[in-house]
Amino acid sequence: MDLRPLGIHPDSSVVVLTGAGISAESGIATFRDSGGLWEQHDVSQVATPEGFAANPDLVWRFYSQRRLQARSVEPNAGHFAVAALERFLGERGRFTLVTQNVDGLHQRAGSRRILPVHGSLFRTRCADIECGKGLGSWEDESLHVDGAPRCPECGGLLRPDIVWFGEYLDPAVESAAREAIADCDLFLAVGTSGAVWPVAGYVDIALARGARTVLVNLEAPANVSRFSEVHLGKSAELLPLLLPGT
Numbered sequence: 111m112d113l114r115p116l117g118i119h120p121d122s123s124v125v126v127l128t129g130a131g132i133s134a135e136s137g138i139a140t141f142r143d144s145g146g147l148w149e150q151h152d153v154s155q156v157a158t159p160e161g162f163a164a165n166p167d168l169v170w171r172f173y174s175q176r177r178l179q180a181r182s183v184e185p186n187a188g189h190f191a192v193a194a195l196e197r198f199l200g201e202r203g204r205f206t207l208v209t210q211n212v213d214g215l216h217q218r219a220g221s222r223r224i225l226p227v228h229g230s231l232f233r234t235r236c237a238d239i240e241c242g243k244g245l246g247s248w249e250d251e252s253l254h255v256d257g258a259p260r261c262p263e264c265g266g267l268l269r270p271d272i273v274w275f276g277e278y279l280d281p282a283v284e285s286a287a288r289e290a291i292a293d294c295d296l297f298l299a300v301g302t303s304g305a306v307w308p309v310a311g312y313v314d315i316a317l318a319r320g321a322r323t324v325l326v327n328l329e330a331p332a333n334v335s336r337f338s339e340v341h342l343g344k345s346a347e348l349l350p351l352l353l354p355g356t
């Protein structure tokens with residue numbers, strides 16, 4: 111394995127895409143690895159609009175558990191290395207962090223330019239589309255283990271501000287991510303299985319632009335052939351060695 115730093119210049123334009131793997135060493139289970147969340151929970155029950163309609167209390171118990179867990183762990187060296195890269199690029203370079211993670215660990219590690227394409231575990235919004243449009247979403251750390259909370263405005267159900275299977279990404283966040291990738295010199299994907307669309311296809315936008323595509327992942331994912339440089343291993347160990355600024 112080549113562990114020389116990636117040779118990122120301070121004028122570079124870099125997009126980092128992260129998935130659950132970067133939080134694994136903080137103690138948060140990934141989704142598709144053995145022992146992952148989707149082995150222990152039925153995706154269709156806890157992460158789809160249909161599952162929420164059928165049993166909102168179950169969905170809120172699931173996300174309350176995840177809020178509790180995410181609050182009880184700390185960002186790891188991988189999160190800190192990504193935040194340090196953003197500081198290294200500063201005003202001269204361009205940096206965007208696109209994350210599928212909802213755990214808030216990047217924010218706690220000091221990353222600022224973040225596009226959370228799958229939403230946030232610590233934000234809540236009204237489940238009613240019309241009411242939700244008006245109210246937006248808000249920060250919410252509370253746990254709802256006894257039942258789904260109700261909207262203060264319309265009395266309907268509240269839901270976590272997370273993008274579930276079968277739902278569209280927020281168009282503003284999605285187009286900002288695509289624009290940043292279409293304009294980058296280096297696309298670095300970390301800790302993602304490349305199994306969930308549309309994010310799995312972001313590497314192709316980088317390839318079309320002629321950017322370097324680099325992967326840091328524990329195991330080779332399905333879309334490994336899209337990457338010109340592959341570093342297999344734990345992100346908390348590899349990123350501090352590969353990235354400048356730490």
Ligand code: APR
Binds near residue numbers: 128303
């Ligand atoms: N360091 C680097 N990579 C790791 C580590 C680690 N310590 N541990 C696991 N990985 C890798 C695994 O090899 C796997 O390829 O991280 C990847 C995690 O994949 P998934 O569990 O599928 O997570 P992710 O790609 O983020 O899932 C995408 O799916 O369920 C939805 O909305 C959810 O955002 C999530 C999306």
